[in-house]
Amino acid sequence: MWRYQEALPFEDQEPPSAITLGEGMTPLVSLDGRNPNILMKMDYLMPTGSFKDRGAAVLIAKAKELGVTSVIADSSGNAGTSIAAYCARANIDCHIYVPASTSEKKIAQIKAHGAELHKITGSREDTARAAIAHVKKEKLFYASHVYNPYFYEGTKTFAFEIWEQHNFCAPDTLILPVGNGTLLLGAYIGFKNLKQAGMIKRVPKIIAVQAEPCAPIAKAFHQNKAISAVENIGTQAEGIAIANPARGQQVISAVKDTEGTIITAPEAQIDSAIQELARKGFYVEPTTAATYAAFKKYRGNFLNKDDVTVLSLCGSGLKK
Numbered sequence: 001m002w003r004y005q006e007a008l009p010f011e012d013q014e015p016p017s018a019i020t021l022g023e024g025m026t027p028l029v030s031l032d033g034r035n036p037n038i039l040m041k042m043d044y045l046m047p048t049g050s051f052k053d054r055g056a057a058v059l060i061a062k063a064k065e066l067g068v069t070s071v072i073a074d075s076s077g078n079a080g081t082s083i084a085a086y087c088a089r090a091n092i093d094c095h096i097y098v099p100a101s102t103s104e105k106k107i108a109q110i111k112a113h114g115a116e117l118h119k120i121t122g123s124r125e126d127t128a129r130a131a132i133a134h135v136k137k138e139k140l141f142y143a144s145h146v147y148n149p150y151f152y153e154g155t156k157t158f159a160f161e162i163w164e165q166h167n168f169c170a171p172d173t174l175i176l177p178v179g180n181g182t183l184l185l186g187a188y189i190g191f192k193n194l195k196q197a198g199m200i201k202r203v204p205k206i207i208a209v210q211a212e213p214c215a216p217i218a219k220a221f222h223q224n225k226a227i228s229a230v231e232n233i234g235t236q237a238e239g240i241a242i243a244n245p246a247r248g249q250q251v252i253s254a255v256k257d258t259e260g261t262i263i264t265a266p267e268a269q270i271d272s273a274i275q276e277l278a279r280k281g282f283y284v285e286p287t288t289a290a291t292y293a294a295f296k297k298y299r300g301n302f303l304n305k306d307d308v309t310v311l312s313l314c315g316s317g318l319k320k
C-alpha cells in the first residue's frame with residue numbers, strides 16, 4: 001500500500017522498510033462465475049489476517065517517526081493483533097487490552113507477537129475504559145484504532161486499491177461491516193480524496209452492515225436519532241459488536257453523504273454464510289460471513305442489475 005505514500009502523512013517519502021510487512025494490494029476477485037460484477041476485496045489475506053494491518057502499519061510507522069517507545073491499545077481482537085505485530089517489528093513496547101471473552105486464537109496471536117496482554121472482564125466498553133485509564137496514568141501513546149486519526153490514513157488505502165484494480169474507476173456500491181467504522185470511514189475518506197482530485201465522478205454508495213443483536217448505528221440511522229448505547233445481547237459477529245461506537249455519528253454522515261444505507265446481518269444465517277463462502281474458496285471469520293449474509297438478504301433492495309459492487313472480506317477464518 002506504500003505505492004500511495006504521497007497521500008500518506010509522512011515527511012520522508014521512502015516506505016518504512018523496517019516496519020512494513022508488505023501489507024496491501026490484496027486481490028479483488030468475483031464472488032463466483034455467475035456474479036462477475038460482485039467483487040470480493042480479500043483483506044483477510046493481510047499479514048496478520050485482517051484489514052486492520054492497513055491502519056496499524058501507518059499508525060505504528062508514524063509512532064516510530066515521532067520517537068514513541070511504548071503504546072497502549074484496546075480491541076476485541078484483530079486490531080490488537082495487528083498493533084502487536086507492527087510494534088514487534090518497530091521495537092515498540094506494546095500493551096493490548098482485550099475483553100476476556102475474546103477468541104483464544106486471537107489472544108494467542110497477540111501474545112505470540114510479544115505484547116503484554118490485559119484481559120478485562122466485562123463489556124467491550126469496560127476494556128476501553130481500562131486502557132484509557134492506563135494511558136492517562138502512564139502518559140503513554142494511545143494507539144487506538146478508534147480514536148487515533150493516523151489509523152484512518154492507513155485504511156483509506158482500501159479505496160485507492162479498489163480504484164486502481166477496477167481500472168481507475170469507482171465501483172457503484174461498497175458493502176462494508178461497521179462496528180467502530182475504521183474501515184468504513186477510511187474507505188469514505190479515500191474515495192472522497194479521489195473525487196476531490198478529479199479521479200472519479202462519484203463516491204460509491206456505502207451499504208454498512210451491523211450485527212442484528214448489537215446495532216446502535218443502524219438504529220440511530222433508521223430512527224433519525226442521535227446514537228445511544230445499546231446492550232450487546234450476543235452475536236457471532238464479535239468484530240462488529242460495538243455497543244457504543246465513538247464515531248457512530250460520523251459513520252451516519254458518511255453513509256448519508258453517499259446515499260447509502262445501513263442493514264443488519266441475520267444472526268441465524270451466519271453459519272450458512274461461512275459455509276457458502278468456504279464452498280466458493282473464501283475462508284473467513286464469522287464477522288465477515290455476517291457481512292455476506294446481510295448482503296444476500298437485502299441485495300434486492302439496493303442493487304441495480306449491472307451495478308459493480310465490492311464487498312470486503314475483512315477477517316480470516318483461521319483465527320476463529
Ligand SMILES: *Cc1c(COP(=O)(O)O)cnc(C)c1O
Binds near residue numbers: 242
Ligand atoms: C475490526 C473488524 C471489523 C469492524 O471494523 P470497525 O472498524 O469496528 O468498523 C469487521 N470485521 C473484521 C474482521 C474486523 O477485524
